[in-house]
Amino acid sequence: MLDILISDATVLLPHAAGVARHQTVGVEAGRIALLRAADAEADAALEAATRIDGRGRLVMPGLVDCHTHTGQQLLKGRVLDELPMIWTRIMLPFESTLTPELMRLSAELSALEMIKSGTTSLVDAGSYFMDEAASVYEAAGLRATLSVSTMDQPGLPASIAMTCDEAVAAADDLYERWDGAANGRIRVAYALRALMSCSEELIRKTADHANERGALLQAHMNEYATEVNYTLQNQGVRPFEYLERLGGVLSERFLGAHCLMLSEVEKNILVERGVKVCHCPFSNCAKATPETPSLRSRGVIEGLGTDGAAHGGLSLWAEMRLFRSIMNVTHGVPIADPAVMPARAIVNMATESGAAFMGTEGAGAVELGAVADLITVDLVNPGMYPTGNVVNTLVECAGAADVRDMIVDGRLVMRDREVLTLDEAAIMERAAGYQAHLDDMAEAAARSAEKSGAVA
Secondary structure, eight states: OEEEEEEEEEEEOGGGOOEEEEEEEEEETTEEEEEEEOOHHHHHHSOEEEEEEOTTEEEEEOEEEEEEOGGGGGGTTSSTTOOSOHIIIIIHHHHTTOOHHHHHHHHHHHHHHHHHHTEEEEEEOOBSOHHHHHHHHHHHTOEEEEOBOOOOOTTOOTTTOOOHHHHHHHHHHHHHHHTTBTTTTEEEOEEEEEGGGSOHHHHHHHHHHHHHHTOOEEEEESOSHHHHHHHHHHHSSOHHHHHHHHOSSOSTTEEEEEOOSOOHHHHHHHHHHTOEEEEOHHHHTTTOOOOHHHHHHTTOOEEEOOOOGGGTOSOHHHHHHHHHHHHIIIIIGGGTOTTSSOHHHHHHHHTHHHHHHHTOTTOSSOSTTOBOOEEEEEOSSTTTOSOSOHHHHHHHTOOGGGEEEEEETTEEEEETTEESSSOHHHHHHHHHHHHHHHHHHHHHHHHHHHHHHHHO
């Protein structure tokens, strides 16, 4: 008997090459076990624990957020229009005040937002109290790669200050507790928060521990000009050249977040080492534009990320649409190429390439035997219908509210926009308590400003 049967749906073809109409999809034991033309009589005869009417819906791979920050979920509205560097002025101080309770609430809200946006998988860049995040993502049914925030920079707030050995031990502990949990849905990667915040000893030891375990290693790379200048001033070379010189750091298991300001030498290093790259369009707009077409032409695997809720929320649909515009303005217009980054390539970045970025084998496509990480998208609503090209319309028009159902590892996580794995009402009630705290802070700040003005 099938676990889930989706009948008479439209299906996204591999590589986002188009769609196939009137298809029936069956899921069993976490895999796509049936994929054929719909047949009402034959479909009715199939035994299935759960049936979904696929008419008017698109079945496609779940979206993959290749770079997010669970620990910054409660920073919505507090970053936009702020002066640089927000990392040192806002985000780092905020993360230093996290508690287990706040991290759990952050993960709950993050999981809800991702589920309702169609994101089935995520790579978290690392924060604190990550056991709380891991337990939430396990319960939520999502696929997650998690890390500890790894830094040994002098002068960090006492609550997050670590020596090199303490930072590596914290990463080892998370790896031992959670890697492979939830039937393999939860994985642990080693991380370097930023090269400016990590000593050479920490970089080497973290890479060694990742290599010993065959684990992924991720880092924020070439995101800010100050970061690039830091390695030029202190090491005499650019960031990727520095890691290449150290040896044993870069490989096909290295995930580089952002990668905005790359030299030709650095691009060649990415190719030679098989480094995978993630772009976060909304966040990156404040810094630089990635040379995605150039990297794509070299065969570099590129995914899309949100960079966390503080940077415009967790909707990869919004990131895809913005990314298309950025690519056209910066790379297409100068050479008169309106399809410099075609819609199918962008959808593929958010699905198939995202799965490859995470290292989830057999995922990212709707085909027989593939991992059943799937979503359905409502195609018949005023914002999406009619359309002459479904793939183009996904990039141009689709939003979080168009996602109807979600399946992760063969388990139904959301049914007709009802989240089945988390108590949404209870989570939103806890969020309301934090909103009251923010309101109190805003009122106190306003009173303080008014008082200062009166004194002046």
